[in-house]
Amino acid sequence: QVTLRESGPALVKPTQTLTLTCTFSGFSLSNNGMCVSWIRQPPGKALEWLALIDWDDDKYYSTSLKTRLTISKDTSKNQVVLTVTNMDPVDTATYYCARIRHPNRYFDTWGQGTLVTVSS
Amino acid sequence: QSVLTQPPSVSGAPGQRVTISCTGSSSNIGAHYDVHWYQQLPGTAPKLLIYGNSNRPSGIPDRFSGSKSGTSASLAISGLQAEDEADYYCQSYDNSLSGWVFGGGTKLTVL
Numbered sequence: 725q726v727t728l729r730e731s732g733p734a735l736v737k738p739t740q741t742l743t744l745t746c747t748f749s750g751f752s753l754s755n756n757g758m759c760v761s762w763i764r765q766p767p768g769k770a771l772e773w774l775a776l777i778d779w780d781d782d783k784y785y786s787t788s789l790k791t792r793l794t795i796s797k798d799t800s801k802n803q804v805v806l807t808v809t810n811m812d813p814v815d816t817a818t819y820y821c822a823r824i825r826h827p828n829r830y831f832d833t834w835g836q837g838t839l840v841t842v843s844s
Numbered sequence: 845q846s847v848l849t850q851p852p853s854v855s856g857a858p859g860q861r862v863t864i865s866c867t868g869s870s871s872n873i874g875a876h877y878d879v880h881w882y883q884q885l886p887g888t889a890p891k892l893l894i895y896g897n898s899n900r901p902s903g904i905p906d907r908f909s910g911s912k913s914g915t916s917a918s919l920a921i922s923g924l925q926a927e928d929e930a931d932y933y934c935q936s937y938d939n940s941l942s943g944w945v946f947g948g949g950t951k952l953t954v955l
Binding site (some may be wrong): 725761763767770771772773776784785786787801828829831832833835836837 | 846877878880883888889890891896899905916933934935937941942943944945946947948949
């Protein structure tokens with residue numbers, strides 16, 4: 725059974741850096757084709773794709789947020805980490821991690837999400 | 845503003861059929877990238893509903909169907925049930941953005 729779970733701070737201050745961890749089970753990011761992505765959803769708004777890392781450690785970022793995002797993986801811990809620098813209140817959202825199995829381009833399994841509020 | 849365009853809301857009575865459209869462009873749906881659909885029940889994470897334009901994952905009822913043509917796609921839900929009340933999102937890949945893109949979401953209300 726594939727599961728993913730997001731963890732991180734519920735509250736960050738403006739200008740701070742957010743670090744989120746996705747801990748997963750049921751698959752390995754060292755296996756060919758496996759990818760983990762981050763997606764966010766502001767309250768009452770639409771989903772927005774942020775970043776993806778694949779089994780070969782290739783990384784892909786949203787064009788609009790590329791300068792602020794860093795995605796990395798720790799295969800031994802079954803974890804993917806996303807950092808977002810210079811947080812702003814507009815970054816308040818539920819952050820999800822999800823799996824993709826290449827060459828598919830859809831998210832077949834999602835975590836429950838973690839709400840991050842940006843406020844002073 | 846989302847890259848893929850969906851109607852904000854649709855509604856239907858129990859037992860009826862509704863469709864939700866998803867319009868893209870030549871850099872995503874029109875570039876032959878598949879369209880996928882997710883269902884998000886209130887307060888929960890999105891769940892894969894349709895993949896590869898028209899395929900249902902295991903456990904998804906055949907009341908849900910998808911299609912794609914040109915730069916657009918559609919999700920149809922027949923035999924509406926109260927439990928179908930949710931937000932629905934389409935998703936594809938965009939080669940000019942080199943990334944995954946979503947629609948703005950459609951809220952389905954079962955009257």
